[in-house]
Amino acid sequence: MNLYDYGASSAAFRVRIALNLKRADYTRIPVNLLEGAQRTSSYRATNPQGLVPTLEVDDGKLLFQSLAICEYLDEVIPEPRLLPTDSLGRARVRALALMIAADIHPLNNLRVRNYLTDQLEITEEARLSWIQHWIAEGFSAFEAHLASAETGNFCHGNTPGLADICLVPQVFNARRFECDLSSWPKLVEIADHCCALDAFADAAP
Amino acid sequence: MNLYDYGASSAAFRVRIALNLKRADYTRIPVNLLEGAQRTSSYRATNPQGLVPTLEVDDGKLLFQSLAICEYLDEVIPEPRLLPTDSLGRARVRALALMIAADIHPLNNLRVRNYLTDQLEITEEARLSWIQHWIAEGFSAFEAHLASAETGNFCHGNTPGLADICLVPQVFNARRFECDLSSWPKLVEIADHCCALDAFADAAP
Numbered sequence: 280m281n282l283y284d285y286g287a288s289s290a291a292f293r294v295r296i297a298l299n300l301k302r303a304d305y306t307r308i309p310v311n312l313l314e315g316a317q318r319t320s321s322y323r324a325t326n327p328q329g330l331v332p333t334l335e336v337d338d339g340k341l342l343f344q345s346l347a348i349c350e351y352l353d354e355v356i357p358e359p360r361l362l363p364t365d366s367l368g369r370a371r372v373r374a375l376a377l378m379i380a381a382d383i384h385p386l387n388n389l390r391v392r393n394y395l396t397d398q399l400e401i402t403e404e405a406r407l408s409w410i411q412h413w414i415a416e417g418f419s420a421f422e423a424h425l426a427s428a429e430t431g432n433f434c435h436g437n438t439p440g441l442a443d444i445c446l447v448p449q450v451f452n453a454r455r456f457e458c459d460l461s462s463w464p465k466l467v468e469i470a471d472h473c474c475a476l477d478a479f480a481d482a483a484p
Numbered sequence: 485m486n487l488y489d490y491g492a493s494s495a496a497f498r499v500r501i502a503l504n505l506k507r508a509d510y511t512r513i514p515v516n517l518l519e520g521a522q523r524t525s526s527y528r529a530t531n532p533q534g535l536v537p538t539l540e541v542d543d544g545k546l547l548f549q550s551l552a553i554c555e556y557l558d559e560v561i562p563e564p565r566l567l568p569t570d571s572l573g574r575a576r577v578r579a580l581a582l583m584i585a586a587d588i589h590p591l592n593n594l595r596v597r598n599y600l601t602d603q604l605e606i607t608e609e610a611r612l613s614w615i616q617h618w619i620a621e622g623f624s625a626f627e628a629h630l631a632s633a634e635t636g637n638f639c640h641g642n643t644p645g646l647a648d649i650c651l652v653p654q655v656f657n658a659r660r661f662e663c664d665l666s667s668w669p670k671l672v673e674i675a676d677h678c679c680a681l682d683a684f685a686d687a688a689p
Contacts, residue, residue: 327628328583328621340572343629344586347578354571366559367545373552378533381549381586386596394617401604412599416533423532 280305283325283333285312286484289384289448290345291332295482296444297349301356305334312389330390346380349441361441372435375424375442379449383417387452410456418453421446422463430465432472439473447473451483485510488530488538490517491689494589494653495550496537500687501649502554506561510539517594535595551585554646566646577640580629580647584654588622592657615661623658626651627668635670637677644678652678656688 282298284291284307298305310316310331317329326333326343334342334351342348353361362369385391387410395406429435434442450470453460460467473479487503489496489512503510515521515536522534531538531548539547539556547553558566567574590596592615600611634640639647655675658665665672678684 327625328587329625330587336572342572342575342579344579344582346586347575347582350578351571351575354574366556367541367547369559370547370552370556373555374547374549377549377552377586381551381582381590382533382535385586385590390621391591394614398613398617399604399606399610405604408603409599412603416595420532420534 280337281308281335282306283308283310283322283331283335285310285317285331288312288331289388289452290330290380292448292451292482292484293345293380293444294332294334294348296447296479297352297361297441299478299482300359300361300439300444301352303352303356346376346441346445349444353441359438361444363435363440368429368435371424371427371429372440372442375421375434376445378417378421378424379445383413383449384452386413387456407456411458414449414453414456414458415462417449418458418460418463418466422466425465425469430469432469434469439476439478443469443473443479446470447479485542486513486540487511488513488515488527488536488540490515490522490536493517493536494593494657495535495585497653497656497687497689498550498585498649499537499539499553501652501684502557502566502646504683504687505564505566505644505649506557508557508561551581551646551650554649558646564643566649568640568645573634573640576629576632576634577645577647580626580639581650583622583626583629584650588618588654589657591618592661612661616663619654619658619661619663620667622654623663623665623668623671627671630670630674635674637674639674644681644683648674648678648684651675652684 282294282305310322316322323329332345334348336342342351349361362372395401395409431437433439434446446466447470487499487510515527521527528534537550539553541547547556554566567577600606636642638644639651652675
């Protein structure tokens with residue numbers, strides 16, 4: 280498999296963790312977002328959104344969107360499982376994953392940060408407040424969900440899964456953007472616990 | 485089942501379509517977003533994110549995040565299927581759904597529109613440009629994906645599924661925000677085709 284990838288991309292980071300957990304062989308094809316490689320017509324022919332990651336599977340088929348890619352990997356390489364076996368547990372893990380992948384990350388990724396600066400011409404201070412605001416909104420809800428008895432050493436029980444795969448890159452991002460994480464001790468504890476595993480550490484930017 | 489719901493919420497609209505397609509019985513519990521009912525402590529006790537939808541299933545268990553809820557419904561009420569049976573097809577449909585549910589809608593929902601006006605104090609014109617920009621970015625990529633041979637009368641083949649469930653509320657939203665949809669004829673054709681079905685029409689705001 281080939282992963283169209285960029286080190287600092289949270290979405291690509293998620294897929295790297297999933298591939299590592301599944302012990303899948305893959306080749307990283309760098310797409311330098313800071314140089315605009317994602318906006319070239321050649322990359323748009325690969326991924327019309329001009330985003331990373333894209334996963335090219337062995338028959339040349341292209342897969343998009345990090346959560347869809349992780350679900351695919353979980354179907355074709357069943358062990359270790361990224362989702363619980365029960366439907367209610369699967370719903371909980373998917374919801375936790377989406378709280379980050381839909382409701383935090385898309386508001387703070389590179390294209391949005393660029394729009395805030397280039398089109399809306401807001402100050403660097405206002406931009407940092409924007410980033411920190413959406414992380415705080417999302418992490419406060421995420422921390423509340425982690426009070427559930429279903430939480431273990433990881434977001435759901437005692438094995439890493441899809442929610443952890445989304446959490447770790449977002450915590451990485453939050454630190455990069457100087458968020459004070461002290462209000463969310465459980466999620467930080469889980470993220471740090473994940474980072475002790477090679478599958479997470481080796482995927483880091 | 486009880487659905488904590490708001491008519492004009494795209495995310496709640498998705499779940500209403502899914503419930504209708506599955507012919508599930510449910511009771512709508514209104515959460516008036518314009519009046520701020522989602523931010524009350526009583527609703528936050530139900531849904532820590534303070535967002536709709538929340539689905540309360542029959543044992544009182546609460547489910548969150550529209551895509552996680554749709555996946556749950558697809559697991560517990562298998563027919564009609566919202567996802568294809570093959571993993572590559574499932575990856576395609578999930579990716580299309582996420583292009584809207586992660587990369588368009590969260591940028592334009594009420595809480596973000598409020599932040600743009602109240603915190604960043606941008607003009608109404610700049611706010612409308614923001615909304616239209618992210619819809620155009622997302623719909624252009626979505627339309628490109630629909631050029632695939634896998635597209636039929638619906639986003640994937642000839643039965644409605646998870647991608648259509650996300651597309652229809654977003655097209656509804658785009659019209660509400662005065663987007664010129666003429667650049668994306670296929671996506672509009674599919675959305676209009678969906679709206680001829682009772683499951684979609686009955687779910688509309």
